[in-house]
Amino acid sequence: MSRPPVTGSTRLAGVIGSPVRHSLSPAIHNAGFDECGLDWVYVALEVSSGSAAAALEGMRAFGIAGLSVTMPHKDAVHDFVDERSLAAERMRAVNCVQLVDGRLIGHNTDGDGFVDSLRLDAGVDPSGLSVVVLGAGGAARSVIEALARAGAAGIAVVNRTEARAVEAASLGGKVGRSGTLADIARADLVVNATSVGLGTEEMPIGGDRLRSGQVVADLVYHPLDTALLRAARFAGARALDGLGMLVHQAGRQFELWTGTPAPIAAMRAAAEAELERRRL
Ligand SMILES: NC(=O)c1ccc[n+]([C@@H]2O[C@H](COP(=O)([O-])OP(=O)(O)OC[C@H]3O[C@@H](n4cnc5c(N)ncnc54)[C@H](OP(=O)(O)O)[C@@H]3O)[C@@H](O)[C@H]2O)c1
CATH class of the missing domain: 3.40.50.720 (NAD(P)-binding Rossmann-like Domain)
Known part of the structure; x- marks a missing residue:
């Protein structure tokens, strides 16, 4: 399947981090959305150190459905979410935020x-x-x-x-x-x-x-x-x-946000293709 055109009802997800330009997550998640025909888009958002709280308030204000969190924000985001999963609590670090009825739920899927x-x-x-x-x-x-x-x-x-x-x-x-x-x-x-x-x-x-x-x-x-x-x-x-861990932690995030089983094979293929593209 391929994704529907971006419209006024397209849902937004993304990754916050710094540096975030080389993240494989946009390739992995957008391949998942395409495979499932979901009207979602995933983007990489450069957020400088110290700005995690502002980014999360932005998430709430914009109604961004899901955010992945990478370095250097995993610890700071843990402190700013409204609720945490058991893994996030134990790790004192969050790699995934879900917006549910205006509340920010932190997870750690790594x-x-x-x-x-x-x-x-x-x-x-x-x-x-x-x-x-x-x-x-x-x-x-x-x-x-x-x-x-x-x-x-x-x-x-x-x-x-x-x-x-x-x-x-x-x-x-x-x-x-x-x-x-x-x-x-x-x-x-x-x-x-x-x-x-x-x-x-x-x-x-x-x-x-x-x-x-x-x-x-x-x-x-x-x-x-x-x-x-x-x-x-x-x-x-x-x-x-190690690519399996990267793809499966993304798959868990995909399922939390969309409620749809993650198409792991398509997500892995996209990650491999992106790595290959960078190698050339
Ligand atoms: N597959 C995935 O999904 C995934 C996810 C996250 C990370 N990773 C990979 O996992 C690796 C670690 O990431 P991280 O975030 O845990 O990094 P980190 O927090 O910076 O930890 C690095 C670890 O490597 C050790 N180390 C670094 N250089 C070393 C050396 N020359 N000899 C011996 N030990 C050395 C450090 O030991 P000290 O404590 O002594 O400094 C520390 O234990 C990276 O390669 C990263 O790309 C993969």
Whole structure:
């Protein structure tokens, strides 16, 4: 299906962040609207640091149906919304705002997007798994929080700065702890949530630490096939790229705003096409 022409009743959604020009979200969400024949448009809105509250008042005033929230606003938006989902509350960060009857509802779909990708793209249920998360930044925190809710048996967080690992591991509750590289040998699932490998061929760990039977997920999606994922396949492990998390967290936002099941395949195809267009 293709989208209807923009009219007076077209609904508006978008992403706020800075810088936001390179966001893949417009390609992903507009492909979803097109696929479902929805009269919606999604745009990227550059909002400078410190202006999140003004942007949210604008959202309310304009009746913008949904906003994605990216850096540097996720923490500030948490403080300004009227209500928060459990994940947003625990993370103290919001990546999605929904306008319902004039009230702003904050969600955090990042971690659940990762779990969706694990389940639907890799066919792996995190329940009962022993996990190592490399990194302790925003992406790692969302993955730790969601994996704990999804029933992971243990989550060891390994980070360059150990104090941050301890803090991030606390989001895993009883199953979270700070770990070391030695934990990788016993892990069922290894997640790279550091920024190592972003735009480079570097790896956060040596490939010789990986083994067959493991699932190795890289949250880095540029490049899509990272050196870590190639090393995982070489070791006989299964590799899961980071684009799945990006697409599924967007899919959850799409469903919250529109009430329509997200057309994940079309959204993923649009993200891949946009990445390819940028590579050329
Ligand atoms: N697939 C998705 O949907 C998705 C969503 C969000 C983010 N991501 C990706 O996930 C990655 C992390 O994002 P973020 O927002 O969590 O970033 P962040 O908050 O800046 O955290 C970066 C993490 O990487 C670690 N790190 C950075 N450079 C390192 C190095 N040279 N050696 C070892 N560790 C290093 C940092 O360790 P310290 O604490 O010691 O500084 C920290 O744990 C990025 O590549 C981002 O593109 C993907």
